[in-house]
Amino acid sequence: MLTAETGGICIPWAEDQSQVLEKLHAVKETGLTSPEAARRLEIAGPNSIESIKRRGLLRILLNQFVSPFVLLLAIAAGLSFFFEEWLDGIAIVAVILINAVIGFFMEFQAERSMETLKKLTMVPVRALRDNRLTAIPSEQVVPGDIIFVEAGDMIAADARLFQAAQLQTDESALTGESLPVGKTTVALPRDIPLAERSNMLYKGTFVSKGNGYAVVVCTGMKTELGAIARLVQQAGQVATPLEKKLQVFSRKLIWVTVALAVSIFIAGLVNGQKLVEMLETSIALVVAAVPEGLPIVATLALAFGMLRMARHNIIVKKLSSVETLGGTNVICTDKTGTLTQNKITASFIQIGNSSSAIDLDPGSSSVRWLGDSSIADTPACRHIYRIAALCNTASYQHDSVPEKESGDPLEVGLLKLVYCAGITQETYNTQFPKVDEIPFSSDTKVMATLHRNGQEFYIAAKGAVEALLFRCTTVLEADTIIPLTEERKKQWLMSAEKQAQSGLRVLAFAFRVSKEKETDFLHRLTLAGLIGFIDPPRPEVPAAIEECKSAGIKVVMITGDHPATARNIAMQLGLANESDAVIHGSAMKPFDQLTNEDKELWLHAPVFARVSPEHKLNLVKLFQERKMIVGMTGDGVNDAPALKKADIGIAMGQRGTQVAQDVADMVLKDDAFSSIVVAIKQGRVIFDNIRKFVIFLLSCNLSELLLIAAASILNLHFRLFPLQILFINLVTDVLPALALGLTEAAPHIMQRRPYSSGTPVIDRKRWSAIFTYSVVIAGSSIGAVFVSHVLLHNQEKFNFELCNNILFYTLILSQILHVFNMSFERGLPFYRTAVFRNKYVWYAVGSCILITTLSYWVVPMRKVLQVSIYSWEDWSVVVFFPILSLVIIQVLKKIRWVI
Template sequence: MEKAASLPIEQVYDDLNTSSEGLSSQEAKLRLKKYGFNKLSEKRQLPFIRKFLRHLKDLFGILLLVAAVLSYISGSPELALIILGVVFVNIFVSMFQESRAEKAMTTLKNWMPEYAKVMRDGELSKISVSEIVPGDVVLLEEGDRVPADARLIEAFDLWTNNVPLTGESEPQPRVAEATKVVEKAYLYSPNLVFMSTSVAKGQGKAVVYTTGMNTQFGRIASLTQTIQEEDSPLQKEIALTAKYDFFIAVVVGIAFFIASYITTGGIVGTSIFFMIGVMVCCVPEGLQVTVSSALAINVLKMVRQNVLVKRLSAVQTLGSVTVICTDKTGTITKGEMTANKLWVKDRVIEVSGLGYMPVGDFTINGQPLRTGEIKSLDKLLEIAALCNGAKLEPPSDRNRNWSVIGDPTDGALLVAALKYGQIIEELANEKPTIDILPFSFERKRMSTIHKLNGDIAVYTKGAPRNVLDLCNRILVDGKEEPLTQENLDWIEQRIHEFANEGLRVIAAAYKTIPNAQYSKEDAEKDLVFVGLAGMRDPPRTEVKDAVDRARQAGIKTVIITGDYGPTAQAIAQEVGIVEKECCQVIRGVDLEDISDQAIVDEVKKGNVIFARVSPEQKLRIVKVIKQNGEVVAVTGDGANDAPSLKEADIGVAMGASGTDVAREAADIVLLNDSFASIVKAVESGRAIYENIRKFIVYVFAHNWAELVPFVLYALLGFPLPLLVVQVLAIDLAIEVIPSLALSREPPEAGIMQEPPRSIKERLFTGKVFGRSLYIGLIIAAGAMIGCLNAWAAGGWHFGMPVPINWQFGVTGVTPDPVYLKGVTMMFAGIVVAQSGDVIACRTSKQSVFRTSLAKNKWIIWGIIAQLSILAVLIYVPLMQQVFGTIGLGWMDWLYLIALAVVVIIAEEARKLVVRRFFTKKGEDLVKHDHTEL
């Protein structure tokens, strides 16, 4: 394709062995066999059973499967079924919560038009896009999507929308003539068109060079397919925790099987049953379900912040983001071109209002300007209104905001005219258009010809210097004067000032001549220069503050755009992403000569912009930054961004302006397209990670408390104080709701003044382990005392043989109520003590009494739900039969409540010690309350 741009049209035909008449049907069939169908290949999707088996390999699941098998072997099929049920619930919840819509390839295919207009056998035919082959001549008209990569051979006012491929925010003019291509930048060649781009206006013909996966779009599809998705840090942490837990459970289970075998005198069945209990106690069965559910709950909260999370594990990754690679158009900016400065001789007029809403004020030095006060301004905006091909659309059900159909620059000029009070319909009737000299790449201007009371009016707008070359007069206060060198110097100075402000500058000119003197060839000669319009796509008002917050949080922001460097630099400076004095703009054409290390060095400096980059170059930049150890979030809205979105640690697609391809490839979608929403998402990610740590301490605390009764049973030989089915009830039902309540703790003050958490930082650290063990042993001791006291009150003492009715689940044997009372006290003791633990776990160092429950009322509801489920399990007769419980008296409840208070007091004592002896002097505990201790 690169050489095609520089070839004359006849050589293009020779190169492809075709002609302006296209291919014959016979030749097309032969080429179809040679090159294949013009379509994108699909990546094979895993069948449901493969996905199921992949989740089944989870170590938590394997451990529980082993426990289920051992339960069945030892004669407890009911327990085996319960454990199997737990395994399958975990698998299906994980599959549901973690399922990511792998539809990027399908959506890429949907960008392809179904039919195209092609010359076959010398006649215009309509054929399936999939049958297009190299050498075909295709007809392109307004609204068409380009079906393959091709070289233009005819172009009539042809403009293409290249956003899906290059990221250019505005339609680009196309020509048929041979052009010199800048090395490695042929994507921007004006005589080439590419699959997935569309015709904004005009028409043309093109000869197809490449089809299917050989096109530029196909290369993007190939990149999207080959990128391997890595597990998120949270997934890796859960997997690592599972490995440790699996090892501990197996070792401890085997050790206590041996101990039980010895203490029971070689009873294998009892020893196996005991080993099952130990293994089940070591597995936090509800952890994965709780983590997934907590993430899902917080995802719903994030929707209210205009952030839609597609992959739950991405929430945690957000908290570790160190670099945000963002596009400019529509993310940093509003995505709406606005004319905000006008110039006529000796006057700069500022125009208020943003976007396409036709409401705004005109001022000079802050003073309001009345319509008609400056005659030259009247003429400037009359030209803006009539020399225009755009249409303004009011808000509707389809689009909530004012929008423009057509070229955004024309749209900005049209809106400026409407703000000034121009009535477009009246102007069009008074001065009807009789001819148009369209914009072209070479001319860089547009002219419209109008009837005017027997005369002809020519209105011209375009690139300032191109328009100035046609002028010999200037309009000053409504009067025409010679265009002197002094006037030219004033105009050049103003053009330079506007450009330095990041404005796109358009010049306007006109002339009026008698009808008899008009000729199309001389229409644009001897024009009268009127003025300048400076316009830009303004930055979103909230972005500057968001960039500052990101910087305070230790996050670098890097712009990677398909737009021009000066425009991107001006916007980046305005919102504070870069500093003017030391900003480095690296163009796509220069990237091939820049090493990976040089890219890393520039990003580290935090003062770089990448402009005019291709999809492959953007992907390379993202890979290089990741390989340097950064956690990268990448924004994108076009199909060209799909590979980078998938490669990034966090892919961020635009919801309003983004393509389906980008949305499907991303991890999160910004519903309002704003950069500020990314920063809010990072804050939420940090808070969620800390909250996950809080409920991990909470969950593992009761795991330790559950393990202790089985250890005492094996070592001391007294009745089993806690049943396996009760352990499962605690882990999978009773403790889930309080855990989820902890996940709703609001972000703590100062969380965005801290540097990003290291991606290597462990979720389950030694300090988290120690804290959960400390709480768990206190709960176990208190619950065990309640159990032994109940048994002692019923006549049991140490050394007493264990009767057969002091067991649960033995066929044909009714358990002794005294035994059930002790078991229930153990079971209820763990649950009620955890009510105190959930309150204590809200903070790590700071006293919990300094944190109002009103900030998280879900804690209260979680405790109510926890105790309500417990009451059902110990008072409902059917539940008593299933879970081996019996009703408790009010004195028992007083003891249990006291145990919960003891847990809170013990944790307060630990926090006091931490504050007194293990906190750096001067540390603000209120603002920096971490959960690692």
């Protein structure tokens, strides 16, 4: 039998809960102390599942030498050594090593970025620590911790239940059982199979209904999930659709390049060039022309973009989601906490025929009555305070600095009301200990709890007005409980409707005293009154909605609130007009029964109210049926199907359940709608940046191909050496491409319509631009050679060495400056484009020019590259023609010859 000291106990399901608690030295009322929890964490280790070990530095480095490009270079080096071209052979080996170092650095950065992103997605657990229910990171949970779980929570560790209220869990991830499992607290037979251990909670499963308390018995790899993880380790990172597109694209490019290289090789031999030299040139050309680092540069751009979003409280969990974000054209968003501030405060109370607006002052723990203050002394008001405290699973610690809140924001708002009324939740819980509970669900829209009060039982219930009134038969007015007639119910509903139209969210509160304990106690209730809650719109949302409209993105509000409340908020935000229809959930048919008229109505409606999870799912289906890319927000366990079905599932980080966060593609740490817009903007930026560096790399590499092909086929008296080709590839490919991947958003990026999901990285228009850029760069480089030969030196015979040097440096500088042509914003001056203002581009350009300068001033590099320009006139030509190529391309872009 194991103990808490060694990480868990073997058969907790077969022992009484008191025995389990005793063996773990755990106290269910107070939990562990912080020092004791820290001590146990040292012994048991972090509560995490070990996946495949992170690749070591040596393995990453060795992987750089396993590629067809390195093999080609190795063949070239071998040929050089065989024919005693020692300098060339050594230089090619140096190129292999430099390439390996660059690839190592890029892969190491990508791995580190992904590790950082994994840490950002860690989920919290509500545990009793130091006699208080506190949210702690799941990795810090230890054996003996008392944890509280409720619908929507992902279970963080294996635990033995000792208190459960209609608790059901989804254990399909562990057992394969698709139906929810009902939970109990009684001891079970020792040999009962895993799937039937109904008094246990297991790591990796989630709560689908109810709530409960349990004591942690096993953590990390000692859990049942950990045992499975030992047998089948987690799969490695799967390539994203974009990476797959780039890999396919690169493979096709390899074959095209090889075909061109063979043609150049044959042409060179026909024109009398040396066999070994032409072979080395062809191999170098293949290596230089194919952007083999394209997938890893794309991964880095995606990872850096995700980290940039994380600074804006947006956690994107999958690289592929970043690609989808840029094409999103429908956002289905919740109201509470997303479009509103989620600062839910009680601002109105109605009891009987009396009502009053209220203002809470937590500083002086008082309720300021702005109307009929006599309400405060009525029995009904005292019942409302009691129900607010008892029928509640949140916690609010006003005496801590800063204040600590945990749980649903509306329930926290109720606890603040109770605190301001001068009574604490702990006082009520002591006087009325909870016996049973009917948790809130989106179907019933009601929550109820059963409490012992001496020899009697007190039932506390709260919920949507129309749902709770249906379960009430009496109402408390003044000091008397009277029948609640149908006419009186209509009056209460009208009152709630009036408050909802003013923008308040209204809940009803009811109670009943029973002589005996009941199993089904949600009936024959007495209505105590209503509370209206204010949750003001976020001030930044109207501008964000306008930005969405200009970007061609439709925004739809989907809420469980009253239609009048939803309309009021939507109109304040500019999301709906007075004439726009608000579709009520009760009027929404099943998907297979929708007519074309119904579908058109849904497609054009800006607001849906009183919706169920099934309605959300049907809306996603409808938009996707019309080929739209849908972003769907959600926070509850019942939102999981819609989040999974949507192209981008967006979970709330503050009020969202762990299940919603687990199935979602993106988590908003601040729950703000404006963060969704920021994420879509960043998705567009990342896609555009990837396009920029793909165009840059291809146009630079194609210019080299055109140059070598022209020199070989036309039998020109100058050409580039194999090592020069490789050096150009090293200098101009990596740094500028990485810098382009970090370019900020263009000013008008949110003023164009989204790309469709099938948009290729390089379309026909961009292929045309790539070819044009390549021709200009290659033409300016050849032009520099002829100008130097004819105008400066006026020689009848070509000076092969000088012509080679002019061609070499002109091509390098032309490609370096070509990075400034990667701005595709219309109507902006060249110096105001995002690329020109990108400091990383300037760093890259400066570094490339410095390396190029060193190739001339460092004698060994000069000898290897065979360069020796001495005349300042020749250097003027080398500088002038790259600038000329930049100007020509800018003019072509200005007259819209190319993009």
